[in-house]
Amino acid sequence: EDQVTQSPEALRLQEGESSSLNCSYTVSGLRGLFWYRQDPGKGPEFLFTLYSAGEEKEKERLKATLTKKESFLHITAPKPEDSATYLCAVLGNQFYFGTGTSLTVIP
């Protein structure tokens, strides 16, 4: 059965303290892995798409990487405005979303 598991569920960081969020997946015929950011009361905001193992993408303080079984979202020197829930999704026969990692960055 296709599924997506994100860890940790919640993460508190001091401003400037770098860390990584994990997304592990099992899917038949991966067609893409996606990262989104969701702020409270809002819809998810698209961040990255990764298509194949070894691929990396960067945007400001965020960097996403992909292996055959998992993806990491690395956050370098986070700021309080990076506080949000980060969602991972995979596309096999349909889209499957993880439950997210709630990130809090403390000033």
Next chain:
Amino acid sequence: NAGVMQNPRHLVRRRGQEARLRCSPMKGHSHVYWYRQLPEEGLKFMVYLQKENIIDESGMPKERFSAEFPKEGPSILRIQQVVRGDSAAYFCASSGGALAYEQYFGPGTRLTVT
């Protein structure tokens, strides 16, 4: 540069009433997806539509729920005879085509059934 629009943003219905949720995709997008999000749960895929066609409705309950995306106008998610368990946030997303996998989400409609 209008994004995906959903209305209403908040909807309150009594048990047994009907709920109609609307979604206007991003300009130039012809693919629409509906998701349901319950507190503490992830987004659950419901249905994938193109103009005038339902492509995949495997995530949608067989009864009381229906969706359409007419040639003109917004996509509609319709829930008949709502029950308390239907209370959730419903999100619509759109993408540019069958091979354009990036989905752009609307702000959601929060349905409360009393």
